[in-house]
Amino acid sequence: MAPKVLVSDKLSETAVQIFRDRGIDVDFMPDLGKDKDKLAEVIGQYDGLAIRSATKVTPTLLEKAENLKVIGRAGIGTDNVDKEAASKKGVIVMNTPFGNMITTAEHAIAMMFAVARQIPEASTSTHAGKWEKSKFMGIELTNKTLGVIGAGNIGGIVCERALGLKMKVIAYDPYLGEEKAAKMGVEKVELDELLSRADFITLHVPLTDQTRNILSRENLAKTKKGVRIVNCARGGLVDEDALSEALQSGHVAGAAFDVFSEEPAKENALFNLPNVVCTPHLGAATTEAQENVALQVAEQISNYLLTGAVENALNMPSVTAEEAKIMGPWIKLAGHLGSFIGQMTDEPIKAINILYDGVASEMNLAALNCSVVAGIMKKFNPEVNMVSAPVVAKERGIQISTTNQDKSGAFEGYIKVTVVTEKRERSIGGTVFSDGKPRFIQIKGINIEAEVGAHMLYTTNEDVPGIIGALGQTMGDNDVNIANFTLGRSEAGGEAIALLYVDEPVPAEARAKLAETGLFTQIKPLEFDVA
Structure with a gap:
């Protein structure tokens, strides 16, 4: 049975014809998106939904979308789509970021x-x-x-x-x-x-x-x-x-x-x-741009429904359903590793080198690469996703290299990410434990074992007494609860690091107090999407 797509906003006839030419059953109802009640009545029939900005994809609508697999937005902005609700429903949300x-x-x-x-x-x-x-x-x-x-x-x-x-x-x-x-x-x-x-x-x-x-x-x-x-x-x-x-x-x-x-x-x-x-936000308002994004979204939805290919997805990586079951935690880990380095790096990036060891080297490395690169760049461009990130990196002249190797250490597999700038190299490694949770296992060559939390604090210091006390006291004085506390050092008396997983963001006042102690060479708050 052919997949069925609803076009509920104004898309060009050429875009609608793409669905027909690809063998997809398409209903073109360009004014339906404005009638939320009527849309809710019929949405359960469709595998795909092609929209512009008039259609509002709400949790209520998604509850009625029993067969919906993909939403394609002709354009960049997806504020009219509840992406969290779509993700929970297992619906892919795509956009067309390069059409205008x-x-x-x-x-x-x-x-x-x-x-x-x-x-x-x-x-x-x-x-x-x-x-x-x-x-x-x-x-x-x-x-x-x-x-x-x-x-x-x-x-x-x-x-x-x-x-x-x-x-x-x-x-x-x-x-x-x-x-x-x-x-x-x-x-x-x-x-x-x-x-x-x-x-x-x-x-x-x-x-x-x-x-x-x-x-x-x-x-x-x-x-x-x-x-x-x-x-x-x-x-x-x-x-x-x-x-x-x-x-x-x-x-x-x-x-x-x-x-x-x-x-x-x-x-x-x-x-x-x-x-x-x-002018009234006319940046994308040309006939050519509107046609381009319409054609792109028709091709993307068709490709997914017919072949499973995922392009410009905002809420999932480019992996098959079978791969996703195994790779899910590793994709999260790759994103966290990239996010860590992205938040730590303020200089132009020349290269991103990614090492996959053991079981990680046997996975869909293209998807893992995309997750790493998206994590690195997302802080500075929230619109970047796992598909567009490598394109953006290439346009900025960033070289991405990948190395695979057989199991070489204590873990069944791990990922190590190194970023090269004009001034330095910065690296971090991580793995996934049997509980399915990502862990950081190495920062700057120093071995640690840290669970990833939404709010974290990273510090560096010379390995001297008083570090744990200063961190604990300062967090306590500022009502910041520590969920997990990890320390590591290169050698006795050498460089040392601490990574705190805390229940809420560390306030600026607390960071200032830590700086006043003179014990720390770096104090950096970090945020991670652990949902």
């Missing part, structure tokens, strides 16, 4: 032109019958310096287009290596240097704890007088109130925003200011 890169990059370039030549204001004035030629004096883009914050997929395309416009391009991106920057033809700089040199600044980073308000009031004050700022990435990257003040004072000459801290944006500090161009 060119469109979004082109919109940023268009916004840059618009603000450089004051095109929207000049158009409004001319439509009103005025002829204010002298009022709208613009500037050329040629030979101007463009500062690109985030040189990944979309940012990289913006760099390429800007170079074609004969602009000088400088880029700030912690994961952009010197060699990759040279190949792109851009100059890699630190953020402060970008702020002081750029005539235009464009942002192309996800919204994370690290990037939120990256153009804060303080950083806006560091910018070159007369700078123009473009944001077609995410709302919340710029302090809009501070930017409004900088525009009114004349320090910032113009701004062009497609995204806002609150959307839909009915009111905003940037509205109605001179030489501020605003």
Whole structure:
């Protein structure tokens, strides 16, 4: 019996035809997603669901989806899908993360032109019958310096287009290596240097704890007088109130925003200011982009239902059902190892080397690799998943190598991950015990045995008395309960480490108290997804 797919939002007829051509029974009901009750009545018939943003996939809907195996979102954002509920239900959630890169990059370039030549204001004035030629004096883009914050997929395309416009391009991106920057033809700089040199600044980073308000009031004050700022990435990257003040004072000459801290944006500090161009989140709004993501999601859903291939999944790795039974704990371990190193590494990564020993070497290493790489990069780009992570790593010039070896130690198998940066190497090893729980077994060459918890604290120190007391006392004084406490050292009196598994995040005050003791060379809070 052929798989059955429901298309409940507006997808192109070409995308719908892909399902038919692949032998899938498809029902195209583009307005059904708006009627949650009717959708709930029929969803139980379908193996696959293809949507855009109108359909809301809630836990209630998923309870009715007795046969549903895969949800495909034509586009990047999946806020309209309850991914946790889908995972519990065993439903794969896919998106199409690369279908609108060119469109979004082109919109940023268009916004840059618009603000450089004051095109929207000049158009409004001319439509009103005025002829204010002298009022709208613009500037050329040629030979101007463009500062690109985030040189990944979309940012990289913006760099390429800007170079074609004969602009000088400088880029700030912690994961952009010197060699990759040279190949792109851009100059890699630190953020402060970008702020002081750029005539235009464009942002192309996800919204994370690290990037939120990256153009804060303080950083806006560091910018070159007369700078123009473009944001077609995410709302919340710029302090809009501070930017409004900088525009009114004349320090910032113009701004062009497609995204806002609150959307839909009915009111905003940037509205109605001179030489501020605003559009309603149009970054992906072109015919070509919408067609691309529709075709991609149709192909991905078809591939999964017909062959079991998993592409751009947000809630599972690329493994078969049989493999998943064995590999589940090892996939979690691989992600935890990557996450540990990702949280510890702030420098551009040149290479990721992964060693698989014993039983681990006999598994689906491609899936394990994806889990490691996604763990490393997820802190800095939450949209990265196990499928897209290797692509993103490749685009950033990161070399990924894998080594297999037969059982060589006390464990039936283990995974060791080493990250190489321009300054150092950092490694961590782990295994899965018979209880199915991942364990860290080696950090920086020091043997340990630590259970992985949602909240952890990692410290390094010289092997001297008083470490356990200082950690225990400080945690107790700050009402932080220690679930597990692991110590290790290279040799007596040498380098030592401690890894604490705690019930809640260690507050900054507690970390400051530890630093005041002078006993620790490093104090690092860590967070892991152990669900």
